[in-house]
Amino acid sequence: MPISLRLCWWHTGCICQATGANDRVRRRKAGVAEEVGFKTKPEVALEQLLWAYDSGLPRGFVLLDAGSGNNGELCTEITKLG
Numbered sequence: 001m002p003i004s005l006r007l008c009w010w011h012t013g014c015i016c017q018a019t020g021a022n023d024r025v026r027r028r029k030a031g032v033a034e035e036v037g038f039k040t041k042p043e044v045a046l047e048q049l050l051w052a053y054d055s056g057l058p059r060g061f062v063l064l065d066a067g068s069g070n071n072g073e074l075c076t077e078i079t080k081l082g
Helices: 024-030 041-054 072-080
Strands: none
Touching (some): 041 072
16 A cells, blocks of 8 residues: 655745745744744655654655656665665
């Protein structure tokens, strides 16, 4: 049975767009906490994969879109997980 770990932006403590991360008025209006900062999609993906690994979830295949699949740092870190 395949299990999918999807990107859940509201649980990652990040803002998806760099422009929103630096706009104090938009952040305040949206109720975004000061400690929430910007992370790229590959950074969020790696953070979530590390969480799954550390939690002892069963390992399987990691499927990435072309943008993330071309990210050398992300692919290297995933490979290190085994």
